[in-house]
Amino acid sequence: MKTFKLNPYRIGFRTIKTAAGMAIGVIIAKQLGVINFSSAAILVVLCVKNTKMKSMQAAWARFASCLMGLIFASLVFELLGYYPVVLGLIVLLFIPATVVIGTQEGVVTACVIILHCFNSKGVSLDFILNEILLIIIGLSIALLLNLFMPNRxxxxxxxxxxxxxxxxxxxxxxxxxxxxxxxxxxxxxxxxxxxxxxxxxxxxxxxxxxxxxxxxxxxxxxxxxxxxxxxxxxxxxxxxxxxxxxxxxxxxxxxxxxxxxxxxxxxxxxxxxxxxxxxxxxxxxxxxxxxxxxxxxxxxxxxxxxxxxxxxxxxxxxxxxxxx
CATH class of the missing domain: 1.20.120.940 (Putative aromatic acid exporter, C-terminal domain)
Incomplete structure (x- = not known):
């Protein structure tokens, strides 16, 4: 009979930064009145990396993908309607596009923004500005936290x-x-x-x-x-x-x-x-x-x-x- 064994784990510096960053991101986004403020935590989690260089690269890839996804989804949803089939079509076309421009690392984050567009049932200038602010809050906090790295x-x-x-x-x-x-x-x-x-x-x-x-x-x-x-x-x-x-x-x-x-x-x-x-x-x-x-x-x-x-x-x- 196979016994269940727990793997030992020690809370590291990156885990602490991620937890703190999620909380800070949600608090700031909520205080600024951002819709879908909890998504700021997702951006922080995805951008806190092992090194400053990787964090910068991840932040750029996610910002570019989110911005492209926001614009692309807004146009397609407005043209074809806010239907699940259209959502699938957007993702089908969007993922290859990120691979072409080299920002595929930001696909998951961009899909969150695309879902926001789908749930909004109507894209406006205020909505677009809200999403851009959400992206900036999440990425900025992750980059600031990654300035603090352990001395090796x-x-x-x-x-x-x-x-x-x-x-x-x-x-x-x-x-x-x-x-x-x-x-x-x-x-x-x-x-x-x-x-x-x-x-x-x-x-x-x-x-x-x-x-x-x-x-x-x-x-x-x-x-x-x-x-x-x-x-x-x-x-x-x-x-x-x-x-x-x-x-x-x-x-x-x-x-x-x-x-x-x-x-x-x-x-x-x-x-x-x-x-x-x-x-x-x-x-x-x-x-x-x-x-x-x-x-x-x-x-x-x-x-x-x-x-x-x-x-x-x-x-x-x-x-x-x-x-x-």
Missing amino acids: SRELEDYKTNIEQEFQLILSEFSEALKYVDIKLDHRMIAHVQLTIEKAKSVAFMDVENHFGRNDNSYYHYFTMRGEQALLLYRMVGLINNVSRSDQLHQQLSELIHEMSQNISGHDHTAIRLHDLYAIQLQLKDHQLPTSYEAFHSRASAFQLLHELENYLHIKSKFGSLKK
């Missing part, structure tokens, strides 16, 4: 710290795996940090959209850089598992990766580690050539691992330091 700097810094700690653990595990034959790596640890990075990028992108006039964000670029490095770490797992512990390179690789794990964020240390890596590459001619298929396979994996480590360090070197 602490959240972004926490993500950065967590990701760097996970990278340190992963590289430490890589180093140990190159020393001890009984340690076998899997991709789950990499998949976990990749998921964390995607969540962090989502938060960073919302932070970008909350700052008008700024089209980039150093945190977003930082998390993108870590995502590229995580992809390389994912590829390294199989290579490390293929490196024989009897190969002369395994100890040098282990020490290099251990040094990399000790300073994940420092830019200066990246240059030092690249120098160490190039030193290992120069010493390759002194290593004994493989004499069996297994040894050749191990050496090939070690060479490829060096290449992936070089790419990993180059990515960090190009990024530099996080600008806050």
Whole structure:
């Protein structure tokens, strides 16, 4: 028997803004004597978004759609009459029109205005002005409320710290795996940090959209850089598992990766580690050539691992330091 389970929910800042905005919208519209004043709440609900940029885009789409719906419905109802069939015809023609001009996000709001026209049984100048005022009240309140957004700097810094700690653990595990034959790596640890990075990028992108006039964000670029490095770490797992512990390179690789794990964020240390890596590459001619298929396979994996480590360090070197 399937049990019913309630999903946990925490009242967030957006929920509080939406509830407050609905109440304020209805109060203002009622005080101004607007007919259908309760519809102001619908406009507020539909326009309060996660970011300032999305709120602006939603407000514009809804204003354009509502205005177009108001004019279109007024003309058609006056010409063909206030019948349910005419209402259906208006919606049938109106929705494709919003798609053509790119304001389809405002269809639901516009349909509310169209229904107001239908219920009025007669469109007048006063009615049109009433609906325009209703639209302005709802959209204005939503836009004003969306000027207040939570500061995500602490959240972004926490993500950065967590990701760097996970990278340190992963590289430490890589180093140990190159020393001890009984340690076998899997991709789950990499998949976990990749998921964390995607969540962090989502938060960073919302932070970008909350700052008008700024089209980039150093945190977003930082998390993108870590995502590229995580992809390389994912590829390294199989290579490390293929490196024989009897190969002369395994100890040098282990020490290099251990040094990399000790300073994940420092830019200066990246240059030092690249120098160490190039030193290992120069010493390759002194290593004994493989004499069996297994040894050749191990050496090939070690060479490829060096290449992936070089790419990993180059990515960090190009990024530099996080600008806050």
